Amino acid sequence: MSEYVPYLIGLVVIAAVAILLMRLGWRHRQGRQADITAPVATPAALNAPLAEAVGQYVCTTTAGDWLDRISVHGLGMKSNAELSLHPEGVLFSRSGAPDVFIPAADLESVRRESGMAGKFVESGGLLVLGWRLGEHDVDTGFRPRAAEDMATLVSAAETLIPDHGAPAPTDDHTAPKKDKP
Numbered sequence: 446m447s448e449y450v451p452y453l454i455g456l457v458v459i460a461a462v463a464i465l466l467m468r469l470g471w472r473h474r475q476g477r478q479a480d481i482t483a484p485v486a487t488p489a490a491l492n493a494p495l496a497e498a499v500g501q502y503v504c505t506t507t508a509g510d511w512l513d514r515i516s517v518h519g520l521g522m523k524s525n526a527e528l529s530l531h532p533e534g535v536l537f538s539r540s541g542a543p544d545v546f547i548p549a550a551d552l553e554s555v556r557r558e559s560g561m562a563g564k565f566v567e568s569g570g571l572l573v574l575g576w577r578l579g580e581h582d583v584d585t586g587f588r589p590r591a592a593e594d595m596a597t598l599v600s601a602a603e604t605l606i607p608d609h610g611a612p613a614p615t616d617d618h619t620a621p622k623k624d625k626p
Contacts, residue, residue: 482579496601498594502526503586555602
């Protein structure tokens with residue numbers, strides 16, 4: 446048994462160093478993102494929801510960079526959530542994390558994706574809302590528990606976009622294909 450003690454100590458040290466480095470990386474990311482403003486507070490009263498779904502809040506990332514998770518203000522924490530879309534905006538009621546409210550005036554796009562930081566699923570399995578957070582464009586992902594909720598969520602979210610524009614094209618995160626000569 447005593448012959449394994451040095452190996453066990455080595456493994457514990459390696460694990461501790463790995464955890465420390467991950468924590469330092471997360472703090473460094475928070476420092477880089479210190480200029481990102483906190484989301485607005487949820488209004489005291491909201492009108493009846495246009496659509497609702499239970500699922501998973503995936504995370505919020507920098508718009509267009511699906512791996513650059515926003516770590517400040519709890520926006521990077523994955524959690525179970527109930528998504529409700531109201532005329533005033535979008536509310537993510539999260540379990541174990543602060544709720545996130547997106548005012549309708551800040552919504553810029555709605556699209557379906559296959560993945561973003563922390564979650565990859567079948568094609569079009571994530572609802573991604575593009576919105577303005579202070580001076581930053583961000584994307585927030587949600588995975589509904591029931592697939593049949595997706596069409597209702599997309600339709601309701603599209604009505605909230607100020608210019609009622611068409612949904613943004615789906616980006617499957619693959620390199621563009623080149624035409625053969």
